[in-house]
Amino acid sequence: xxxxxxxxxxxxKPKALRGFKHINRYWDKSRAMWGAKIQPGQYYVxxxxxxxxxxxGSCVSACIRDKKxxxxxxxxxxxxxxxxxxxxxxxxESERYGNxxxxxxxxxxxxQGGRRENLEVxxxxxxxxxxxxxxxxxxNIAFVRHYIKTEGLKLISEDVGDIHxxxxxxxxxxxxxxxxxxxxLHNETIxxxxxxxxxxxxxxxxxxxxxxx
Numbered sequence: 001x002x003x004x005x006x007x008x009x010x011x012x013k014p015k016a017l018r019g020f021k022h023i024n025r026y027w028d029k030s031r032a033m034w035g036a037k038i039q040p041g042q043y044y045v046x047x048x049x050x051x052x053x054x055x056x057g058s059c060v061s062a063c064i065r066d067k068k069x070x071x072x073x074x075x076x077x078x079x080x081x082x083x084x085x086x087x088x089x090x091x092x093e094s095e096r097y098g099n100x101x102x103x104x105x106x107x108x109x110x111x112q113g114g115r116r117e118n119l120e121v122x123x124x125x126x127x128x129x130x131x132x133x134x135x136x137x138x139x140n141i142a143f144v145r146h147y148i149k150t151e152g153l154k155l156i157s158e159d160v161g162d163i164h165x166x167x168x169x170x171x172x173x174x175x176x177x178x179x180x181x182x183x184x185l186h187n188e189t190i191x192x193x194x195x196x197x198x199x200x201x202x203x204x205x206x207x208x209x210x211x212x213x
Contacts, residue, residue, distance in 0.1 A: 010034070014048040017112065025050075033171075038076050040197040043101065045073030045108040049173045055182070056125035057165045057190045058137040059197070060144050063122040064105055064153075065172040066114030072172030073109060077101035078194065079139050080201045097201060098143045102151075121153050122177050124168045126160040129191055136198070137161065165190045 010027040013034055020036075023044050028035040028051055035051035036044045040059055044052050052074040054061055065072025079098050110116060123144050126137035141160045148155050157177070159166065164181040171177075182190075 014046075014050065017045060017047065017108075019108075020044055035169075038074060040076050040078065040194065041201070043073060043075035043105045043108075045071070045105065045112065046172055047071050047112050049171070052170045052172070053168070055165060055167050055190055057127055057129040057194045058125070058140065059194060060123060060125040060137075060140040060160065061168055062102060062105065062144055062148075063124070063168070063170040063172070063177055064109060064119055065175055066109060066118045067120045067175060068118045069114055070173040070175075071109055071112050071114045072170075072175075073105055074168075074170050074172075075101045075105045077140075078136065078198060078201070079143055080198065095143065098140075098147065102144070102147050119153055120175065121148055121155050122170070123148075123155065123158045123160060124166055124177070124179060127165055128161075128163045129165055130194060130198075 011032075011034070013025065013027075016023065016025065016036075023042065024037045026035050026037065031051060033049060033051050035053050036046070038044050038052065038054045046052070047070075052063075054074065054076045056076065059076055059078040061074050061076045063072070063074045077098060079095070106116075106119070109119070123141075126141035128137050130136055138161070145155070159179050162181075167180040167182060169178040
């Protein structure tokens with residue numbers, strides 16, 4: 001059983017799984033639990049009672065867990081965009097980014113003891129927040145829905161599309177997800193961060209193995 005907070009001090013910080021020590025983790029006073037903040041291109045999986053947090057604009061996040069064991073995590077990704085919409089090879093390679101984002105997350109959950117038949121998925125994001133790039137969020141939403149359907153996963157809820165950035169909080173141990181829609185007017189930082197991320201993945205060579213995380 002988890003020890004209670006004593007004298008306002010947080011519980012001992014649970015050990016991060018191998019490969020996730022680089023993720024920024026913090027003590028969430030309002031919820032009295034440890035949290036992990038993920039950025040574009042990152043993902044995090046936990047076997048503990050932890051909170052995972054991210055802020056989404058055009059990007060999407062899949063929150064996935066084994067509903068029986070409470071092992072789960074969240075990713076944060078965006079598909080690269082080609083200026084040449086007739087380039088079918090680019091479209092195929094572009095989809096690989098999304099596949100990698102989903103497979104990394106799912107495989108880590110299975111590695112920690114989760115079972116594929118027990119997985120449940122919630123998806124968030126894909127807002128239209130980048131001017132002159134109205135299809136970015138829609139592409140991300142279409143991809144993640146298609147992936148879930150093709151892989152036979154169970155999608156139990158979603159909050160996607162619209163024009164709002166979102167702050168998403170997810171607790172894999174319980175499956176609870178909380179979403180706060182942010183005022184677009186005050187979120188230029190989100191727009192600039194996603195533009196930089198989009199440029200970064202667009203500039204990377206698509207041949208060979210793709211390392212996103």
